[in-house]
Amino acid sequence: QKEVEQNSGPLSVPEGAIASLNCTYSDRGSQSFFWYRQYSGKSPELIMFIYSNGDKEDGRFTAQLNKASQYVSLLIRDSQPSDSATYLCAVSMDSNYQLIWGAGTKLIIKP
Amino acid sequence: EADIYQTPRYLVIGTGKKITLECSQTMGHDKMYWYQQDPGMELHLIHYSYGVNSTEKGDLSSESTVSRIRTEHFPLTLESARPSHTSQYLCASSDSATGEKLFFGSGTQLSVL
Numbered sequence: 137q138k139e140v141e142q143n144s145g146p147l148s149v150p151e152g153a154i155a156s157l158n159c160t161y162s163d164r165g166s167q168s169f170f171w172y173r174q175y176s177g178k179s180p181e182l183i184m185f186i187y188s189n190g191d192k193e194d195g196r197f198t199a200q201l202n203k204a205s206q207y208v209s210l211l212i213r214d215s216q217p218s219d220s221a222t223y224l225c226a227v228s229m230d231s232n233y234q235l236i237w238g239a240g241t242k243l244i245i246k247p
Numbered sequence: 248e249a250d251i252y253q254t255p256r257y258l259v260i261g262t263g264k265k266i267t268l269e270c271s272q273t274m275g276h277d278k279m280y281w282y283q284q285d286p287g288m289e290l291h292l293i294h295y296s297y298g299v300n301s302t303e304k305g306d307l308s309s310e311s312t313v314s315r316i317r318t319e320h321f322p323l324t325l326e327s328a329r330p331s332h333t334s335q336y337l338c339a340s341s342d343s344a345t346g347e348k349l350f351f352g353s354g355t356q357l358s359v360l
Binding site for chain 2: 172180181237239
C-alpha cells in the first residue's frame with residue numbers, strides 16, 4: 137500500500153530559527169511532491185511543490201527532494217509565529233494518479 | 248476573482264435527512280475532488296472528477312454520490328445522513344495542464360445529530 141509518513145509533532149521551534157519538516161514515501165515511482173499548509177479550522181493551501189532531486193527555494197521556504205532515499209523536506213527560515221500550522225506532505229506518481237497524503241506535522245513557533 | 252466556493256459553511260442536520268453540499272469553482276479547472284477530514288487526521292479522497300460527466304469513487308468508502316454536469320459545479324449528496332457522516336468536507340480543484348496543484352474551498356463542517 138502506498139504510504140506517506142510524517143511525524144505528527146508538535147514540532148516546537150523558537151521564532152527566528154529554522155523549522156525542518158520531513159516526509160517519507162513508499163512508492164519509488166512517485167514523481168510529484170507537494171507541501172500544503174493548513175491553519176487550524178481552515179483548508180489546506182499549497183505552499184511548495186518539487187519534481188526534481190535537489191533544492192527548490194521560494195522566499196523563506198525551501199523544499200528538498202531525495203528520490204534515492206525517498207524523502208522530501210520543507211525548511212522554513214526565519215520562522216514567524218504566523219508559520220504555526222499543520223504542514224501536509226502529498227505525493228503523486230503523475231497527473232493521472234491521485235495524491236497520497238500524509239497526516240501532517242503540527243508546527244508551533246514560539247515567540 | 249477566480250476562486251472555489253463551498254456552501255454551506257456549517258450544517259447541523261438530523262439523522263435520515265437528505266443533504267447536498269455545494270461546490271463551485273470559477274478557475275476553469277477540469278479536475279475536481281471531494282475530501283473528508285476529521286480533526287487532526289489526514290485527508291481522505293471520497294470522490295473525484297476529471298471532467299464533465301466523469302465521476303469516480305476515491306479510496307474512502309462513502310455513501311455519498313456526486314455529479315458533474317457542468318465544469319464549474321461538483322455537488323455532493325448524502326441520501327440519508329447518519330451521525331457517522333459528521334466530519335469536515337473539503338472540495339478542491341486542479342488544472343490537469345499544471346499537475347496536481349490543488350486549490351481548496353473553505354469546507355463544510357457537517358454535524359448529524
